[in-house]
Amino acid sequence: MKNIKRDNAIARFLYIIVGAVCGIFMIFASDPEKLFGKSPRDFALQMAFCMIMVFVAFFVQAVIHEFGHLLFGLLTGYKFISFRIGNVMFIKEGGKLRIKLYNIVGTGGQCLMMPPPWKENLPTALYNFGGCILNFITSAVFLIIFIFMEKGTFWAVFVGMLSAVGFGNVLLNGIPLQVGGISNDGRNAFLLGKNPVALRSFWLQLYVNGLISEGERMRNMPGDWFFLPSGEDLFDPMVCTVGVMKYNYFYDIHDFKSAELTAEYMLRAPGLLGLHRNELLCELLFLKIFRGAEPSEIEALYTKELDKYIKATANYVSRRRLAYAYQLLYLKNITMAQKCLEVFEKTVKSYPYSAEIENEKEIIELIKERAEVF
Numbered sequence: 001m002k003n004i005k006r007d008n009a010i011a012r013f014l015y016i017i018v019g020a021v022c023g024i025f026m027i028f029a030s031d032p033e034k035l036f037g038k039s040p041r042d043f044a045l046q047m048a049f050c051m052i053m054v055f056v057a058f059f060v061q062a063v064i065h066e067f068g069h070l071l072f073g074l075l076t077g078y079k080f081i082s083f084r085i086g087n088v089m090f091i092k093e094g095g096k097l098r099i100k101l102y103n104i105v106g107t108g109g110q111c112l113m114m115p116p117p118w119k120e121n122l123p124t125a126l127y128n129f130g131g132c133i134l135n136f137i138t139s140a141v142f143l144i145i146f147i148f149m150e151k152g153t154f155w156a157v158f159v160g161m162l163s164a165v166g167f168g169n170v171l172l173n174g175i176p177l178q179v180g181g182i183s184n185d186g187r188n189a190f191l192l193g194k195n196p197v198a199l200r201s202f203w204l205q206l207y208v209n210g211l212i213s214e215g216e217r218m219r220n221m222p223g224d225w226f227f228l229p230s231g232e233d234l235f236d237p238m239v240c241t242v243g244v245m246k247y248n249y250f251y252d253i254h255d256f257k258s259a260e261l262t263a264e265y266m267l268r269a270p271g272l273l274g275l276h277r278n279e280l281l282c283e284l285l286f287l288k289i290f291r292g293a294e295p296s297e298i299e300a301l302y303t304k305e306l307d308k309y310i311k312a313t314a315n316y317v318s319r320r321r322l323a324y325a326y327q328l329l330y331l332k333n334i335t336m337a338q339k340c341l342e343v344f345e346k347t348v349k350s351y352p353y354s355a356e357i358e359n360e361k362e363i364i365e366l367i368k369e370r371a372e373v374f
Contacts (some may be wrong), residue, residue, distance in 0.1 A: 006231040011172060011179040018168030019054075042165065057161040059085070061135060062108045062171050063065060068134030069111040072126040078115035078206075081213045082352065085109040087315075088310065091213060091352045100352035103315065104182075104275070114210035115203050121197070122203055128189040132174045139166030182275050183237055191238045197229075198238035205241050217355045218245075225249075228265060237272040242278045247283065252359050253364070260287045278309045279318075286322045289330045298330060317351050320344035321360050321367075328371045 063085055066334045070083060082091040087103035106112065111131075115122065126133075142163035172179075176187035183191070191198050204225060211221065226246035233239040243266040250259035263284045266272055272280075284300050313319050320343055328337035344364065348357045 010175070011177055013170050014168060014175075018164055021164040021168070027105060036279075049154065053154070053158045053161055055163070057158065057165040058108075060162060061138075061166045063167055064138050064166070065131035065135050065173065066111040070113070070130070070134065073111070073113040074132030076123040078106055078113035078127055079210075081112040081114055081210050083109075083111050089352050091212075093352075093354075096211070098352075099317075101350040102352050109239045112209055112213070113206065114371070115206045115260075118200070118203050118207075120199075122199060124199070124202065125189060125191050128185045129174070131185060132170045135166045135169040135173075139163045139170070142166065177203040178237070178273065182273060188238070191236060195233070195236055195239065197233055198236050201236075201242045205238075205245070208245060212353055212355050217352045217359065218249045220361075223249060228262065229269065229271075233271075234269045237273045238273045240266065240269050240272045240276065244272075244280065247280065251283070256287055256290065260284065260291075262274050263287070278306070278360065280319065281306050282313075283309060283320055289322075289325050292329070292368065295330075309364070315347065317344070317347050317356065317360055320347050321363055325367050328367060354355045 034192045066083060066085065070080065074080070080091055080092055084090070084102060086108065087101050089100045091098055091100055093169045113127070122315065122370065139162070142159050146156060146159045146163055149159060173185045175184075176190040177184050178187055188202070192202055208218070208221065208225070214217070226242055226248055226249050228243050229236070229239045243262070247259055247262040247266060250256075250262055267277060267280055267284070285298065285306070288298050310319060310322070314323075321339065323339040324337055324344055327333045327340050341364070344360075348360070351357055
């Protein structure tokens with residue numbers, strides 16, 4: 001917990017530094033007389049425009065970062081699966097590139113790739129650091145362009161911001177940190193270099209994600225691929241991910257008793273990422289509701305912190321299923337449950353993973369059966 005607080009503090013500090021550097025570019029790349037010599041209204045408009053350029057610079061560098069993962073992944077034998085910026089995802093489906101809506105809280109984007117066949121010297125460094133490498137290269141180019149640009153224009157300000165934000169991205173993603181419950185690229189690379197089990201876990205995570213993106217159900221994968229970490233591996237976030245996948249496997253084969261035991265076991269793991277902890281808490285809440293646990297058990301689990309996370313991830317298809325079960329099985333509010341079901345059906349239309357949709361629809365039918373709704 002102390003390390004997480006420290007990492008979050010470091011990330012906040014780096015964001016402040018990036019913002020300050022952007023502010024410096026606003027001043028030095030602008031004409032002071034034009035910027036400050038006009039009316040308060042003109043000054044406010046220029047400042048607002050500069051702030052917009054900061055957000056645009058973050059977006060551009062986020063695209064560059066994810067493209068870096070894609071580029072260096074392809075160069076080292078990985079194959080394209082999906083490319084996401086914000087909640088817009090480009091995913092390879094049936095040999096065609098399709099656009100879907102999907103988001104992971106705490107991430108601005110993500111590039112997922114199918115890894116090459118397993119080997120002990122699996123190439124990971126360039127794939128993990130590809131985003132930082134491309135951020136650094138483009139930021140250096142933007143800085144050189146800025147130096148030779150005519151100052152006093154908003155274009156000069158924008159190019160300067162692109163450079164500052166890019167270098168900031170290098171630090172935020174290159175320094176090993178766990179921010180918002182997610183390990184950044186530097187921390188992933190650090191973990192892979194320390195533990196051979198983590199390297200195998202990293203490969204398995206990418207490989208399984210690749211199969212799922214192709215429509216393969218986890219229930220059709222060998223169960224012995226997934227294991228519960230023990231000993232020192234319980235402190236390794238990368239290995240703990242396989243334990244979370246073990247839960248997903250039990251959930252997909254509808255072995256809910258084993259799934260609940262697995263979730264409870266993994267929630268005690270010191271190395272479990274904050275994102276995975278919140279996801280497992282949501283799943284455990286669902287399982288308790290589904291099996292008709294005592295209200296005191298459910299209320300104890302449904303804390304204010306978890307409710308905040310549930311609201312932040314309300315657009316997840318699994319959250320739609322949880323909301324439906326909560327209204328129908330726990331609150332027994334058929335009217336609200338029907339509304340939740342309608343939202344669920346709307347959500348799956350743009351959800352990128354057909355294998356998960358197939359299972360979630362099966363679970364919805366099981367919820368109906370449990371509630372005797374036909």
